[in-house]
Amino acid sequence: MERGKEICKALKEIRRRIATENDIEFITSECKHKGDCLGTCPKCEAEVRYLEEQLEARKRLGKTSRVVGLSIGLAAIAPALFTDCRPSGYLVQGDMPAPEEQTEDQDTTKQGQTPVSPLEGDIADPEGQN
Amino acid sequence: MKVDISGIARHRIGVDGEGVTTLVAFMLCPLRCKYCLNPQTLSMSNPSKSYTPEELYAELKIDSLYFLATGGGVTFGGGEPLLRAPFIAEFRRICGSEWKINLETSLNVSRDLLETAAPCVDSFIIDIKDMNPETYTSYTGGENSRVLENLEYLLHAGRAESCIVKVPLIPGYNTEAAVETSVASLKSMGFTKFDKLKYITEIHGKGKGNL
Numbered sequence: 001m002e003r004g005k006e007i008c009k010a011l012k013e014i015r016r017r018i019a020t021e022n023d024i025e026f027i028t029s030e031c032k033h034k035g036d037c038l039g040t041c042p043k044c045e046a047e048v049r050y051l052e053e054q055l056e057a058r059k060r061l062g063k064t065s066r067v068v069g070l071s072i073g074l075a076a077i078a079p080a081l082f083t084d085c086r087p088s089g090y091l092v093q094g095d096m097p098a099p100e101e102q103t104e105d106q107d108t109t110k111q112g113q114t115p116v117s118p119l120e121g122d123i124a125d126p127e128g129q130n
Numbered sequence: 131m132k133v134d135i136s137g138i139a140r141h142r143i144g145v146d147g148e149g150v151t152t153l154v155a156f157m158l159c160p161l162r163c164k165y166c167l168n169p170q171t172l173s174m175s176n177p178s179k180s181y182t183p184e185e186l187y188a189e190l191k192i193d194s195l196y197f198l199a200t201g202g203g204v205t206f207g208g209g210e211p212l213l214r215a216p217f218i219a220e221f222r223r224i225c226g227s228e229w230k231i232n233l234e235t236s237l238n239v240s241r242d243l244l245e246t247a248a249p250c251v252d253s254f255i256i257d258i259k260d261m262n263p264e265t266y267t268s269y270t271g272g273e274n275s276r277v278l279e280n281l282e283y284l285l286h287a288g289r290a291e292s293c294i295v296k297v298p299l300i301p302g303y304n305t306e307a308a309v310e311t312s313v314a315s316l317k318s319m320g321f322t323k324f325d326k327l328k329y330i331t332e333i334h335g336k337g338k339g340n341l
Binding site: 007010011014015017018038039040045048051052055067068070071072074075078081082 | 140150195201
């Protein structure tokens with residue numbers, strides 16, 4: 001899933017720039033994962049939480065944080081995600097258990113569709129709604 | 131206030147709105163487009179999960195740093211997000227002004243819903259289908275009179291610059307010439323931003339059509 005890898009790289013670069021702009025020590029490593037990538041993973045998420053904690057610590061010390069207005073240009077750091085292969089419209093799949101007839105989505109994912117994170121928790125009972 | 135959401139897609143880049151966005155897809159739509167990408171949103175018998183605006187914000191704020199650093203935010207789609215305009219307005223109140231809110235909409239809803247949501251929305255991504263009423267009805271099963279009225283509303287509200295109008299080539303329903311005719315019509319109205327694309331007709335490995 002090349003698109004997922006590209007998203008992962010872009011998000012890592014965003015994290016790196018936030019750290020740099022706020023004088024936060026940020027040590028990361030190249031992802032060695034070889035399989036499918038959704039663009040994030042527990043290690044990436046942990047880096048985000050680390051940045052949030054560091055920014056909060058700066059706030060407690062009375063230091064200003066610079067995140068809003070960084071205006072990180074994604075087209076420059078992830079040009080592969082800005083091609084004509086982008087999804088036509090959007091697709092939401094893999095999010096909820098799909099009805100039986102909607103389980104084969106290979107065609108659309110080949111066209112650059114973004115997989116979605118599963119929704120956790122109970123599935124609403126379809127009866128009695130609206 | 132709880133609404134049913136078909137799915138949430140995080141970390142969308144270069145797809146629907148500036149920066150890093152999270153797509154939230156609502157259930158239900160007034161149209162029945164033949165090549166609908168998300169037919170699971172059309173029937174409440176399909177799986178979904180209910181959220182209050184507070185619950186949705188709690189779930190989405192995990193990506194707030196990405197939103198803030200890139201000028202991104204939340205894209206509401208579906209289904210037809212304007213059917214949930216009061217929810218969107220409440221969500222905006224909760225999330226504040228720093229996240230961008232985009233709307234992927236057909237605009238085929240009553241005016242009051244658009245009026246409720248419009249002040250809370252930074253960017254409208256409007257899928258116009260085709261400006262020809264017959265083509266529109268043939269493809270969507272609905273009429274486009276409300277769409278045209280709502281386009282006029284957005285223009286008169288000074289929101290043309292907030293609108294990206296998608297004008298698709300719809301295989302079997304219109305032609306490239308028809309797309310250009312629609313674009314010309316929209317330009318004459320006052321819209322300036324367009325996204326010309328070709329619809330995917332093979333979905334879910336099941337061939338053409340709205341399932």
